[in-house]
Amino acid sequence: MKALLLTERSKFAYTDVPTPEPGEGEIQIRIKAVSICGSDVHGYDGTSGRREPELIIGHEAAGVIAKLGPGVTGFREGEPVVFNSVRYCRDCWYCGHGLENLCDNGCCYGIRTESQRLDGAMAEYLCVPAYLCYHIPEDVPFESAALIEPLAIAVHVVNGVQIKLNDTAVVFGAGVMGLMMLKVLKATGCGKVLSVEVDPFKKEMARKNGADAIIDGREDVSAQIRELTGGLGAEFAIETASLKATIHNAFHSVRKGGTVIQVGNISPTVEVPLQLLVNNEIHWIGRYGTYDEYESALALLSSGRVSVNDCISAAVPLQDGQVWFDRLHAAEPGLLKIVLLS
Numbered sequence: 366m367k368a369l370l371l372t373e374r375s376k377f378a379y380t381d382v383p384t385p386e387p388g389e390g391e392i393q394i395r396i397k398a399v400s401i402c403g404s405d406v407h408g409y410d411g412t413s414g415r416r417e418p419e420l421i422i423g424h425e426a427a428g429v430i431a432k433l434g435p436g437v438t439g440f441r442e443g444e445p446v447v448f449n450s451v452r453y454c455r456d457c458w459y460c461g462h463g464l465e466n467l468c469d470n471g472c473c474y475g476i477r478t479e480s481q482r483l484d485g486a487m488a489e490y491l492c493v494p495a496y497l498c499y500h501i502p503e504d505v506p507f508e509s510a511a512l513i514e515p516l517a518i519a520v521h522v523v524n525g526v527q528i529k530l531n532d533t534a535v536v537f538g539a540g541v542m543g544l545m546m547l548k549v550l551k552a553t554g555c556g557k558v559l560s561v562e563v564d565p566f567k568k569e570m571a572r573k574n575g576a577d578a579i580i581d582g583r584e585d586v587s588a589q590i591r592e593l594t595g596g597l598g599a600e601f602a603i604e605t606a607s608l609k610a611t612i613h614n615a616f617h618s619v620r621k622g623g624t625v626i627q628v629g630n631i632s633p634t635v636e637v638p639l640q641l642l643v644n645n646e647i648h649w650i651g652r653y654g655t656y657d658e659y660e661s662a663l664a665l666l667s668s669g670r671v672s673v674n675d676c677i678s679a680a681v682p683l684q685d686g687q688v689w690f691d692r693l694h695a696a697e698p699g700l701l702k703i704v705l706l707s
C-alpha cells in the first residue's frame with residue numbers, strides 16, 4: 366500500500382509499505398480521509414519527541430471497512446467508520462471504570478517514542494481493534510468525520526462540567542480546539558459564549574461560529590468580561606491556548622466559585638494566581654481525551670446541530686502531505702485543518 370512515511374525529522378516519503386492485515390478482533394480500514402492534528406505538526410519536526418522516524422503519522426481518520434479480522438461482530442465490509450484515536454487496553458483499572466481516556470496502557474495512533482510505537486492513518490490501510498470503531502452516519506462525509514476527534518474532545522470537556530441554561534462561558538483561543546468548544550457550547554444552550562483571540566482570521570471564525578462577543582486578547586480581557594456579565598465574571602473559562610497570559614486571564618475572568626477548564630497542554634508547567642484560586646474558591650480542572658463521546662459527536666454532525674466544515678482549510682491528496690505539513694509548520698495565517706485524502 367501507499368503511505369506517507371516519516372523517514373527523517375520533517376521529511377516524508379510517499380512510498381510503498383507492507384499492507385497491515387487484521388488480527389483477531391481487528392478491522393482493516395481503507396482510510397479515505399485523515400486530518401493533520403496540531404500535535405502532528407509539533408511532532409514531525411522532532412520537537413515533541415512523540416513522532417520519531419520511521420513512522421506513519423495520523424490519528425484523526427475516517428474510512429471504509431475493507432476486511433474483518435477473526436471474531437469481529439457488529440461490523441460489515443464496506444461500512445464507513447471512524448475510530449478512537451487512542452488504543453486503550455480494556456484491561457487496566459481505569460478502563461474497567463469507564464475512564465478509557467486515562468488508560469494506563471493507552472497509545473495514540475501515529476506515535477513513536479522510545480517506549481511506544483503505533484503506526485497511524487496517513488496510509489491507504491490501517492488495522493484497529495473493532496472496539497475502537499464507530500459507524501459513520503450516512504449523511505456525514507469522510508472529510509467531516511476525520512475531524513471527529515477534536516469535536517469529541519470538546520464534547521468531553523462539556524460533559525465534565527454542569528453548564529446551566531444562561532451560564533456564561535469564555536473560550537480562550539479560537540484555533541481548531543477553541544472553535545470546537547464554541548460549536549459545542551452553543552449547542553448545549555449555554556447563555557453567552559465569549560471568545561478571546563488576537564489573530565484577525567480566528568476572530569472572524571469565532572464570530573461566524575456564533576460567539577456573542579469577541580475580545581482582543583491584548584486588551585484588558587477580565588474588565589471586558591466583567592462588563593459583559595453584570596460585573597460578576599463568567600461561570601466558565603475554557604483555556605485552549607496553553608499560554609501564560611491566557612491562563613492568567615482565564616483565572617481573572619471567572620466569578621467567585623467559577624470554573625477554569627484547562628484543555629491546552631503544551632506547556633509542561635505554568636504560573637497560576639494562587640491566592641485568587643484559593644480565596645475565590647475557583648475550580649481548576651483538566652480535561653483530556655475522550656471516552657464514549659465519539660457517538661455523541663457523530664450524532665451532533667449527523668443532526669446538523671454542529672458542522673465542522675468551516676474548520677477544513679483544504680482537502681488534498683495524501684501524497685501532497687509534505688507541502689501541507691510544512692505550511693502548517695510555518696504557521697501560515699488562515700490555515701486551520703488540512704484533510705489528506707487517499
Ligand SMILES: [Zn+2]
Pocket residue numbers: 402403404424425450514515
Ligand atoms: Zn488529534
Ligand SMILES: [Zn+2]
Pocket residue numbers: 453454455456457458459460461468469470471
Ligand atoms: Zn486500560
